Amino acid sequence: MPHEPAEFTVALQPRARFDAIDVRSRLQSAHGDVLAEFPRAYYVSLHTTAGYLEQALAARLTRRAQNGVGLYVDAFRSVFPEDAGYEHDKLELRTELSEDQRAVEPRNADSHLAFMAAGLRTCVSYRAGGGPVWFVDLDGVTNGGPRQRQTTVLAYNHEVPVWRAQVTVPVSAHPMDSVNLRDPQIGFYQMLEEAIARYGVTKGRLRIELAPQERQAGLTVNEYETLLMRHDLLEVLHNPFRFMIEKGRHAFADPRSIPAKTRDYAKYDIVRLINRIVDSLGLNESVIERMVARAMAVPAERLLRLKRTVNLLVSDSDTPGRGLIVQGTYQSPILVQWQQAAKRSRTVDVTLARLT
Numbered sequence: 001m002p003h004e005p006a007e008f009t010v011a012l013q014p015r016a017r018f019d020a021i022d023v024r025s026r027l028q029s030a031h032g033d034v035l036a037e038f039p040r041a042y043y044v045s046l047h048t049t050a051g052y053l054e055q056a057l058a059a060r061l062t063r064r065a066q067n068g069v070g071l072y073v074d075a076f077r078s079v080f081p082e083d084a085g086y087e088h089d090k091l092e093l094r095t096e097l098s099e100d101q102r103a104v105e106p107r108n109a110d111s112h113l114a115f116m117a118a119g120l121r122t123c124v125s126y127r128a129g130g131g132p133v134w135f136v137d138l139d140g141v142t143n144g145g146p147r148q149r150q151t152t153v154l155a156y157n158h159e160v161p162v163w164r165a166q167v168t169v170p171v172s173a174h175p176m177d178s179v180n181l182r183d184p185q186i187g188f189y190q191m192l193e194e195a196i197a198r199y200g201v202t203k204g205r206l207r208i209e210l211a212p213q214e215r216q217a218g219l220t221v222n223e224y225e226t227l228l229m230r231h232d233l234l235e236v237l238h239n240p241f242r243f244m245i246e247k248g249r250h251a252f253a254d255p256r257s258i259p260a261k262t263r264d265y266a267k268y269d270i271v272r273l274i275n276r277i278v279d280s281l282g283l284n285e286s287v288i289e290r291m292v293a294r295a296m297a298v299p300a301e302r303l304l305r306l307k308r309t310v311n312l313l314v315s316d317s318d319t320p321g322r323g324l325i326v327q328g329t330y331q332s333p334i335l336v337q338w339q340q341a342a343k344r345s346r347t348v349d350v351t352l353a354r355l356t
Helices: 024-029 055-064 070-078 101-105 109-117 188-198 226-238 240-251 256-282 287-297 299-303
Strands: 008-013 018-020 038-047 050-054 123-127 132-139 149-156 160-170 175-178 204-209 216-224 309-315 332-336 345-355
Touching: 008 070, 018 024, 018 070, 024 038, 024 149, 038 050, 038 309, 055 123, 055 309, 070 109, 070 132, 070 240, 109 188, 109 216, 109 226, 132 149, 149 309, 160 188, 175 226, 188 204, 188 345, 204 216, 216 309, 226 240, 332 345
Parallel strands: none
Antiparallel strands: 008 149, 018 132, 038 123, 038 149, 050 132, 160 345, 175 332, 204 309, 204 345, 216 332
Protein backbone atom coordinates (compact mmCIF):
# COMPACT_ATOMS: atom_id res chain seq x y z
CA MET A 1 0.00 0.00 0.00
CA PRO A 2 1.17 3.56 -0.70
CA HIS A 3 2.72 5.36 2.23
CA GLU A 4 1.25 8.53 3.69
CA PRO A 5 3.08 11.72 2.62
CA ALA A 6 6.30 12.22 4.54
CA GLU A 7 7.62 15.66 5.50
CA PHE A 8 11.13 16.67 6.52
CA THR A 9 12.88 19.89 7.49
CA VAL A 10 16.50 20.33 6.42
CA ALA A 11 18.74 23.01 7.96
CA LEU A 12 21.38 24.40 5.60
CA GLN A 13 24.42 26.62 6.06
CA PRO A 14 25.84 28.09 2.84
CA ARG A 15 29.60 28.35 2.42
CA ALA A 16 29.63 31.62 0.45
CA ARG A 17 27.30 34.37 -0.74
CA PHE A 18 26.49 32.20 -3.75
CA ASP A 19 26.23 28.50 -3.03
CA ALA A 20 24.39 25.52 -4.50
CA ILE A 21 23.62 22.77 -1.99
CA ASP A 22 22.30 19.32 -2.91
CA VAL A 23 19.33 18.92 -0.57
CA ARG A 24 18.59 15.37 -1.67
CA SER A 25 22.02 14.17 -0.56
CA ARG A 26 21.72 16.11 2.73
CA LEU A 27 18.37 14.47 3.41
CA GLN A 28 19.75 11.03 2.59
CA SER A 29 22.73 11.55 4.92
CA ALA A 30 20.41 12.52 7.78
CA HIS A 31 17.49 10.10 7.26
CA GLY A 32 18.59 7.41 4.82
CA ASP A 33 16.84 6.73 1.52
CA VAL A 34 13.45 7.99 2.76
CA LEU A 35 12.42 9.32 -0.67
CA ALA A 36 12.78 5.98 -2.46
CA GLU A 37 9.21 4.94 -1.59
CA PHE A 38 7.64 8.01 -3.22
CA PRO A 39 7.41 8.98 -6.91
CA ARG A 40 7.67 12.75 -6.26
CA ALA A 41 8.56 15.29 -3.62
CA TYR A 42 8.02 19.01 -3.18
CA TYR A 43 11.00 21.11 -2.13
CA VAL A 44 10.18 24.43 -0.49
CA SER A 45 12.52 27.29 0.35
CA LEU A 46 11.42 29.65 3.11
CA HIS A 47 13.63 32.46 1.79
CA THR A 48 13.40 35.20 -0.85
CA THR A 49 17.00 35.08 -2.07
CA ALA A 50 17.39 31.29 -2.13
CA GLY A 51 15.33 28.74 -4.04
CA TYR A 52 15.25 26.00 -6.63
CA LEU A 53 15.45 25.63 -10.39
CA GLU A 54 12.85 23.48 -12.10
CA GLN A 55 14.00 19.90 -12.46
CA ALA A 56 14.35 19.82 -16.25
CA LEU A 57 16.60 22.89 -16.37
CA ALA A 58 18.66 21.87 -13.32
CA ALA A 59 19.23 18.37 -14.73
CA ARG A 60 20.31 19.74 -18.09
CA LEU A 61 22.76 22.17 -16.54
CA THR A 62 24.20 19.49 -14.26
CA ARG A 63 24.64 17.00 -17.11
CA ARG A 64 26.59 19.46 -19.21
CA ALA A 65 29.11 20.67 -16.65
CA GLN A 66 30.09 20.02 -13.05
CA ASN A 67 29.43 23.68 -12.25
CA GLY A 68 26.58 24.12 -14.71
CA VAL A 69 24.17 25.63 -12.19
CA GLY A 70 26.80 28.11 -11.04
CA LEU A 71 27.62 29.15 -14.60
CA TYR A 72 23.95 29.69 -15.35
CA VAL A 73 23.33 31.80 -12.24
CA ASP A 74 26.50 33.84 -12.85
CA ALA A 75 24.89 35.36 -15.94
CA PHE A 76 22.15 36.93 -13.86
CA ARG A 77 24.45 37.92 -11.02
CA SER A 78 26.49 39.87 -13.57
CA VAL A 79 23.40 41.79 -14.70
CA PHE A 80 22.61 42.62 -11.05
CA PRO A 81 25.97 43.28 -9.37
CA GLU A 82 26.36 44.07 -5.68
CA ASP A 83 26.22 47.71 -4.52
CA ALA A 84 24.92 49.12 -7.79
CA GLY A 85 22.80 51.91 -6.33
CA TYR A 86 19.65 49.93 -5.49
CA GLU A 87 16.94 51.81 -3.57
CA HIS A 88 16.25 48.68 -1.49
CA ASP A 89 19.82 48.88 -0.14
CA LYS A 90 19.43 52.46 1.10
CA LEU A 91 18.54 51.36 4.59
CA GLU A 92 18.02 54.92 5.82
CA LEU A 93 14.94 55.04 3.55
CA ARG A 94 13.48 51.78 4.88
CA THR A 95 10.90 53.16 7.30
CA GLU A 96 9.70 49.68 8.30
CA LEU A 97 13.09 48.91 9.89
CA SER A 98 14.05 49.80 13.44
CA GLU A 99 17.52 51.15 14.20
CA ASP A 100 18.55 47.73 15.48
CA GLN A 101 17.27 46.08 12.31
CA ARG A 102 19.14 48.55 10.10
CA ALA A 103 22.35 47.54 11.83
CA VAL A 104 22.03 43.93 10.66
CA GLU A 105 19.79 44.15 7.57
CA PRO A 106 21.65 42.80 4.51
CA ARG A 107 22.02 44.98 1.42
CA ASN A 108 20.84 42.33 -1.01
CA ALA A 109 18.64 43.88 -3.69
CA ASP A 110 20.91 42.28 -6.29
CA SER A 111 20.09 38.84 -4.90
CA HIS A 112 16.33 39.46 -5.02
CA LEU A 113 16.48 40.65 -8.64
CA ALA A 114 18.78 37.81 -9.74
CA PHE A 115 16.42 35.33 -8.04
CA MET A 116 13.50 36.57 -10.16
CA ALA A 117 15.50 36.94 -13.36
CA ALA A 118 16.99 33.43 -13.17
CA GLY A 119 13.55 31.87 -12.73
CA LEU A 120 14.27 30.50 -9.27
CA ARG A 121 11.26 29.16 -7.42
CA THR A 122 10.39 28.78 -3.77
CA CYS A 123 8.37 25.59 -4.36
CA VAL A 124 9.15 22.90 -6.95
CA SER A 125 8.18 19.27 -7.46
CA TYR A 126 10.93 16.78 -8.38
CA ARG A 127 10.47 13.24 -9.65
CA ALA A 128 12.11 10.39 -7.78
CA GLY A 129 15.66 9.55 -8.73
CA GLY A 130 19.19 9.85 -7.53
CA GLY A 131 20.05 13.16 -9.16
CA PRO A 132 20.88 16.26 -7.11
CA VAL A 133 18.25 18.81 -6.05
CA TRP A 134 20.08 22.12 -5.86
CA PHE A 135 19.15 24.70 -3.24
CA VAL A 136 20.54 27.84 -4.89
CA ASP A 137 21.48 30.57 -2.41
CA LEU A 138 22.26 34.06 -3.72
CA ASP A 139 22.80 35.73 -0.35
CA GLY A 140 24.24 33.03 1.85
CA VAL A 141 26.75 35.15 3.78
CA THR A 142 26.00 38.47 5.44
CA ASN A 143 27.80 40.62 7.99
CA GLY A 144 30.81 38.34 7.72
CA GLY A 145 29.05 35.08 8.59
CA PRO A 146 26.90 32.38 6.97
CA ARG A 147 23.14 32.67 7.12
CA GLN A 148 21.03 29.89 8.58
CA ARG A 149 18.70 28.52 5.90
CA GLN A 150 15.81 26.10 6.08
CA THR A 151 13.98 24.06 3.48
CA THR A 152 10.99 21.72 3.67
CA VAL A 153 10.73 18.46 1.73
CA LEU A 154 7.32 16.79 1.35
CA ALA A 155 7.31 13.40 -0.41
CA TYR A 156 3.98 12.20 -1.83
CA ASN A 157 2.29 9.71 -4.16
CA HIS A 158 -0.52 11.58 -5.91
CA GLU A 159 -2.18 14.99 -6.22
CA VAL A 160 -5.97 15.09 -6.09
CA PRO A 161 -7.56 18.46 -7.06
CA VAL A 162 -10.36 19.42 -4.66
CA TRP A 163 -11.11 23.06 -5.53
CA ARG A 164 -10.69 25.43 -8.46
CA ALA A 165 -11.48 29.11 -8.78
CA GLN A 166 -10.88 32.01 -11.14
CA VAL A 167 -9.99 35.24 -9.38
CA THR A 168 -9.86 38.83 -10.63
CA VAL A 169 -6.95 40.81 -9.17
CA PRO A 170 -7.10 44.62 -9.39
CA VAL A 171 -4.03 46.38 -10.79
CA SER A 172 -3.23 50.04 -11.27
CA ALA A 173 -3.40 52.00 -14.51
CA HIS A 174 0.41 52.07 -14.66
CA PRO A 175 1.83 49.95 -17.47
CA MET A 176 4.58 48.66 -15.16
CA ASP A 177 3.37 47.55 -11.78
CA SER A 178 3.58 44.86 -9.11
CA VAL A 179 0.82 43.60 -6.82
CA ASN A 180 1.30 41.86 -3.49
CA LEU A 181 -1.20 38.97 -3.51
CA ARG A 182 -0.68 38.57 0.23
CA ASP A 183 -2.04 42.08 0.89
CA PRO A 184 -5.07 41.71 3.23
CA GLN A 185 -6.91 44.48 1.37
CA ILE A 186 -7.05 42.31 -1.76
CA GLY A 187 -8.53 39.35 0.13
CA PHE A 188 -6.77 36.79 -2.07
CA TYR A 189 -4.92 35.02 0.74
CA GLN A 190 -8.00 34.94 2.92
CA MET A 191 -9.81 33.13 0.11
CA LEU A 192 -7.00 30.55 -0.13
CA GLU A 193 -7.00 29.94 3.62
CA GLU A 194 -10.78 29.53 3.66
CA ALA A 195 -10.60 26.93 0.87
CA ILE A 196 -7.90 24.97 2.72
CA ALA A 197 -10.07 24.88 5.84
CA ARG A 198 -13.31 24.10 3.94
CA TYR A 199 -11.83 21.03 2.23
CA GLY A 200 -9.78 19.91 5.23
CA VAL A 201 -6.48 19.80 3.33
CA THR A 202 -3.59 19.04 5.67
CA LYS A 203 -0.97 18.14 3.06
CA GLY A 204 -1.51 19.90 -0.24
CA ARG A 205 -0.44 22.26 -2.95
CA LEU A 206 -1.91 25.54 -4.23
CA ARG A 207 -1.26 26.38 -7.86
CA ILE A 208 -1.68 30.04 -8.86
CA GLU A 209 -1.58 30.60 -12.61
CA LEU A 210 -2.20 33.55 -14.90
CA ALA A 211 -5.25 32.96 -17.10
CA PRO A 212 -4.40 32.12 -20.73
CA GLN A 213 -5.51 35.52 -22.02
CA GLU A 214 -3.16 37.42 -19.71
CA ARG A 215 -0.04 38.67 -21.48
CA GLN A 216 2.91 40.91 -20.55
CA ALA A 217 2.70 39.73 -16.95
CA GLY A 218 4.28 37.14 -14.69
CA LEU A 219 4.26 35.68 -11.18
CA THR A 220 6.96 35.21 -8.59
CA VAL A 221 7.30 34.65 -4.85
CA ASN A 222 9.56 37.17 -3.17
CA GLU A 223 9.77 39.96 -0.61
CA TYR A 224 7.25 42.71 -1.29
CA GLU A 225 9.33 45.59 0.04
CA THR A 226 8.24 48.93 -1.43
CA LEU A 227 11.63 50.21 -2.57
CA LEU A 228 12.50 46.83 -4.11
CA MET A 229 9.22 46.27 -5.91
CA ARG A 230 8.19 49.82 -6.78
CA HIS A 231 11.60 51.26 -7.59
CA ASP A 232 14.33 48.71 -8.31
CA LEU A 233 12.11 46.20 -10.11
CA LEU A 234 10.46 48.94 -12.18
CA GLU A 235 13.91 50.25 -13.13
CA VAL A 236 14.70 46.78 -14.47
CA LEU A 237 11.44 46.68 -16.42
CA HIS A 238 12.35 50.03 -18.03
CA ASN A 239 15.97 49.08 -18.65
CA PRO A 240 17.18 45.57 -17.75
CA PHE A 241 20.82 46.71 -17.86
CA ARG A 242 20.31 49.70 -15.60
CA PHE A 243 22.29 48.35 -12.63
CA MET A 244 24.96 46.64 -14.69
CA ILE A 245 25.58 50.05 -16.25
CA GLU A 246 25.59 51.80 -12.87
CA LYS A 247 28.18 49.41 -11.47
CA GLY A 248 30.38 49.83 -14.54
CA ARG A 249 30.37 53.61 -14.67
CA HIS A 250 33.78 53.92 -13.04
CA ALA A 251 35.35 51.25 -15.22
CA PHE A 252 35.58 53.45 -18.30
CA ALA A 253 38.48 55.84 -18.81
CA ASP A 254 36.54 58.64 -20.50
CA PRO A 255 33.55 59.75 -18.39
CA ARG A 256 32.16 61.76 -21.31
CA SER A 257 31.63 58.56 -23.28
CA ILE A 258 29.49 56.90 -20.59
CA PRO A 259 25.97 58.19 -21.40
CA ALA A 260 26.14 57.09 -25.05
CA LYS A 261 28.10 53.90 -24.65
CA THR A 262 27.39 52.14 -21.40
CA ARG A 263 24.21 50.41 -22.54
CA ASP A 264 26.04 48.99 -25.54
CA TYR A 265 28.93 47.94 -23.30
CA ALA A 266 26.52 46.22 -20.96
CA LYS A 267 24.89 44.31 -23.80
CA TYR A 268 28.29 43.39 -25.16
CA ASP A 269 29.49 42.19 -21.77
CA ILE A 270 26.42 40.06 -21.11
CA VAL A 271 26.64 38.49 -24.59
CA ARG A 272 30.30 37.66 -23.99
CA LEU A 273 29.43 36.18 -20.61
CA ILE A 274 26.63 34.06 -22.05
CA ASN A 275 28.85 32.87 -24.90
CA ARG A 276 31.43 31.74 -22.34
CA ILE A 277 28.77 29.88 -20.38
CA VAL A 278 27.39 28.25 -23.54
CA ASP A 279 30.88 27.14 -24.57
CA SER A 280 31.61 25.77 -21.09
CA LEU A 281 28.40 23.77 -21.02
CA GLY A 282 28.70 22.59 -24.61
CA LEU A 283 25.24 23.86 -25.43
CA ASN A 284 24.65 24.93 -29.00
CA GLU A 285 21.45 26.99 -29.36
CA SER A 286 20.74 26.06 -25.76
CA VAL A 287 17.94 27.34 -23.59
CA ILE A 288 20.40 29.91 -22.22
CA GLU A 289 21.56 31.08 -25.63
CA ARG A 290 18.02 31.43 -26.96
CA MET A 291 16.93 33.24 -23.82
CA VAL A 292 19.67 35.84 -24.15
CA ALA A 293 19.06 36.33 -27.86
CA ARG A 294 15.43 37.12 -27.08
CA ALA A 295 16.50 39.34 -24.20
CA MET A 296 18.33 41.59 -26.61
CA ALA A 297 15.16 41.99 -28.69
CA VAL A 298 12.57 42.36 -25.92
CA PRO A 299 14.64 43.12 -22.83
CA ALA A 300 12.20 43.48 -19.94
CA GLU A 301 9.95 40.58 -20.87
CA ARG A 302 12.75 38.16 -21.67
CA LEU A 303 15.47 39.01 -19.18
CA LEU A 304 13.12 38.73 -16.22
CA ARG A 305 12.24 35.05 -16.47
CA LEU A 306 9.08 35.43 -14.45
CA LYS A 307 6.80 32.44 -14.57
CA ARG A 308 3.10 32.25 -15.32
CA THR A 309 2.63 29.85 -12.42
CA VAL A 310 3.72 29.66 -8.78
CA ASN A 311 3.10 26.91 -6.24
CA LEU A 312 2.48 27.19 -2.51
CA LEU A 313 2.74 24.17 -0.22
CA VAL A 314 0.10 23.38 2.42
CA SER A 315 1.07 21.50 5.58
CA ASP A 316 -0.12 20.85 9.12
CA SER A 317 3.33 20.07 10.53
CA ASP A 318 3.15 23.05 12.92
CA THR A 319 -0.60 22.82 13.54
CA PRO A 320 -1.61 19.11 13.48
CA GLY A 321 -4.93 18.60 11.74
CA ARG A 322 -5.04 22.15 10.37
CA GLY A 323 -3.37 22.85 7.04
CA LEU A 324 -1.62 26.18 6.58
CA ILE A 325 0.32 27.72 3.70
CA VAL A 326 4.04 27.02 4.15
CA GLN A 327 5.84 30.34 3.80
CA GLY A 328 8.73 32.36 5.12
CA THR A 329 8.19 35.57 7.04
CA TYR A 330 8.94 37.81 4.06
CA GLN A 331 7.53 35.67 1.24
CA SER A 332 4.60 36.86 -0.85
CA PRO A 333 3.24 35.74 -4.22
CA ILE A 334 3.60 38.79 -6.48
CA LEU A 335 1.96 39.60 -9.80
CA VAL A 336 4.18 41.75 -12.05
CA GLN A 337 3.04 43.44 -15.26
CA TRP A 338 5.04 45.38 -17.86
CA GLN A 339 2.10 46.48 -20.01
CA GLN A 340 -1.12 48.13 -18.94
CA ALA A 341 -4.03 45.76 -18.29
CA ALA A 342 -7.07 46.56 -20.41
CA LYS A 343 -9.57 46.60 -17.53
CA ARG A 344 -7.21 47.48 -14.68
CA SER A 345 -7.35 43.89 -13.53
CA ARG A 346 -5.69 40.54 -14.14
CA THR A 347 -7.27 37.09 -13.95
CA VAL A 348 -5.58 34.19 -12.20
CA ASP A 349 -6.67 30.54 -11.97
CA VAL A 350 -6.23 28.83 -8.61
CA THR A 351 -6.20 25.06 -7.91
CA LEU A 352 -6.02 23.43 -4.49
CA ALA A 353 -4.89 19.79 -4.53
CA ARG A 354 -4.63 17.26 -1.73
CA LEU A 355 -1.38 15.31 -1.56
CA THR A 356 -1.78 11.62 -0.79
